[in-house]
Amino acid sequence: MxxxxxxxxxxxxxxxxxxxxxxxxxxxxxxxxxxxxxxxxxxxxxxxxxxxxxxxxxxxxxxxxxxxxxxxxxxxxxxxxxxxxxxxxxxxxxxxxxxxxxxxxxxxxxxxxxxxxxxxxxxxxxxxxxxxxxxxxxxxxxxxxxxxxxxxxxxxxxxxxxxxxxxxxxxxxxxxxxxxxxxxxxxxxxxxPNPRPWPEDELIEVNHALSGRPVWLAAWVQDKEFISVLSAHRQAMRMLPRLALVLHVADITEAGPLHRRLETMDLRCTNWDESGMIEDMTQVILSAAPEDLGLWQRVSPVTFMGTSLERGAAGADPLVATALGSAVIHGPFVHGQQQLYDQLDRAGAARSVRTATELGDAVVELLAPDQAANMALAGWQIVTEGxxxxxxxxxxxxxxxxxxxxxxxxx
The missing domain is CATH 3.40.50.11720 (3-Deoxy-D-manno-octulosonic-acid transferase, N-terminal domain)
Structure with missing residues (x-):
């Protein structure tokens, strides 16, 4: 010294x-x-x-x-x-x-x-x-x-x-x-993120059951967001009649009541956690098991990250979905993960929406293969650059x- x-x-x-x-x-x-x-x-x-x-x-x-x-x-x-x-x-x-x-x-x-x-x-x-x-x-x-x-x-x-x-x-x-x-x-x-591997036979089986239909995932959806997500799905089905929604609820106790609610809304629904069956006419696949998100994020080229659309929410972690090649949509209330979402938004790997109408429009737009692929590539670059x-x-x-x-x- x-x-x-x-x-x-x-x-x-x-x-x-x-x-x-x-x-x-x-x-x-x-x-x-x-x-x-x-x-x-x-x-x-x-x-x-x-x-x-x-x-x-x-x-x-x-x-x-x-x-x-x-x-x-x-x-x-x-x-x-x-x-x-x-x-x-x-x-x-x-x-x-x-x-x-x-x-x-x-x-x-x-x-x-x-x-x-x-x-x-x-x-x-x-x-x-x-x-x-x-x-x-x-x-x-x-x-x-x-x-x-x-x-x-x-x-x-x-x-x-x-x-x-x-x-x-x-x-x-x-x-x-x-x-x-x-x-x-x-x-x-x-x-x-380092997502755990998924059994190849189950992934093939689910993709076969969906028969090439367009699919989007709404993950970690809170009860206050159910109506917005379902409204967006109905709107998107006008442009994509065979569209399937995987609706993953944040609170597992909400799965049963939501299934009964869907049956009264003229939406053909299956509860994956109970039956594990997807039929050709299924419009909504209800899921509540967090461990199954790895499957749905692999199947769905577009993921809406819930817990973000209604005031008081804080946002869910988007990076596993990004790592698995899914384009990300999110609401405005993501302060708990703000830095991550800002980074994804700037890179073109995620898109912010404020309403159910904007969500429905974004789903239709991002399910176009070139759009989803571009966003997935941008997200992969962020996930791997560090x-x-x-x-x-x-x-x-x-x-x-x-x-x-x-x-x-x-x-």
């Missing part, structure tokens, strides 16, 4: 001295063996990072992972992932040291900005390899610390590998004086772990 860096950090640590208050992790013991500490600066990146963690643990099953969020993050908004998730302590010297003493990570990875000098520089001093991905030159200092020279550069320079999402972010970090050998460019991590980046990071983490020889980090 250079003298100027030493003086700046010493001054910063004096200014930010303090001990951890009400640590959220003290009741969670450190797992045995290797531990990866992974900090997620933005709630919007949580889902993609969980996907990466699962892929990493497939490659290294004995690795434990602890996730941290910013000190002021409301963890009740973060979905339960099965990994320990705690708030990083506030930017105080003693708090940072206590955090590292407790978890003793073997490798650290930071996603995004909000870099906190105390915990990062302390980790680097302990010899913990640090990786910065989706890098931003955004340092979150304690009060009074911003006037210190080069604190941003000293903090970022603690990372052995820095991966920037854009050429501009890479240039900004290099301009700080960070060695170009550390700085690389790569797109952000994306979720890469795989090389994830594979590279998995190799990088494993290399750092192997270099350390496993076990706990030094204290």
């Amino acid at each position: 250079s003298k100027s860096r030493s003086l700046s950090l010493a001054a910063y640590r004096v200014l930010s001295w303090g001990m951890q208050n009400a640590a959220s992790y003290r009741d969670i013991p450190r797992p045995d063996g290797e531990v990866l500490w992974l900090h997620i600066n933005s709630h919007a990146r949580h889902r993609a990072i969980i996907d990466f963690c699962q892929r990493l643990q497939h490659a290294r099953p004995t690795l434990s992972i602890v996730l941290t969020a910013p000190p002021d993050a409301d963890l009740t908004r973060w979905a339960n992932s099965g990994y320990p998730l705690v708030n990083l302590p506030t930017e105080q010297t003693g708090a940072a040291r206590a955090f590292l003493d407790h978890w003793r990570p073997d490798v650290g990875m930071w996603v995004g900005g909000g870099l906190m000098p105390n915990v990062i520089t302390r980790a680097e001093e302990r010899g913990i390899p640090l990786i910065l991905i989706e890098a931003e030159a955004d340092v979150r200092t304690a009060r009074g610390g911003r006037w210190l020279p080069d604190i941003t550069r000293y903090t970022i320079d603690c990372f052995r590998t820095i991966i920037c999402p854009t050429p501009e972010s890479a240039r900004q970090i290099r301009r700080l004086g960070i060695s170009s050998t550390k700085v690389k460019e790569a797109p952000p991590l994306h979720i890469s 795989a090389p980046q994830a594979d590279h990071l998995i190799d990088l983490v494993q290399d750092y772990l192997d270099q350390r020889g496993g076990g706990d980090a030094s204290t």
Whole structure:
């Protein structure tokens, strides 16, 4: 460490001295063996990072992972992932040291900005390899610390590998004086779903029963959306008389009442979960089993993702449907999956509708083979584009772990 860096950090640590208050992790013991500490600066990146963690643990099953969020993050908004998730302590010297003493990570990875000098520089001093991905030159200092020279550069320079999402972010970090050998460019991590295989004989049987008829799927449909979906289906059948709808209900207890309701609406319906039969004149195939969605998403070139059309909904995950080659339609209320839907919409892999009439029009339009194929291709490119980046990071983490020889980090 250079003298100027030493003086700046010493001054910063004096200014930010303090001990951890009400640590959220003290009741969670450190797992045995290797531990990866992974900090997620933005709630919007949580889902993609969980996907990466699962892929990493497939490659290294004995690795434990602890996730941290910013000190002021409301963890009740973060979905339960099965990994320990705690708030990083506030930017105080003693708090940072206590955090590292407790978890003793073997490798650290930071996603995004909000870099906190105390915990990062302390980790680097302990010899913990640090990786910065989706890098931003955004340092979150304690009060009074911003006037210190080069604190941003000293903090970022603690990372052995820095991966920037854009050429501009890479240039900004290099301009700080960070060695170009550390700085690389790569797109952000994306979720890469891995749908389970489906028995080929059942898939052939269902396709044979449908006899080449046009089919669309409405998945995770809430009771408030039933009328809109059925109205859209009636509208679409005026243009496509042999059209079949696979109606998958979000609440399994609604399947029986909905079947009885359909029988009074002059729509020929079969309850797949009870009979498993599709006849030539069947217009609606009712399904409630979540595990059967893999079948219907393979059969249907177009999927409407329910839980999105009525106010108060939050949207269902569209990526498995996309991975299985289905063009996606969705309503406007998808804030729970907003980033995913925005990405699919921009790429032309999904379409947003607001009403039953718009839904019916979209079904007819997207069932045209060229339209469905173009959307499916756009969706496949999104699903697969993050795989090389994830594979590279998995190799990088494993290399750092192997270099350390496993076990706990030094204290």
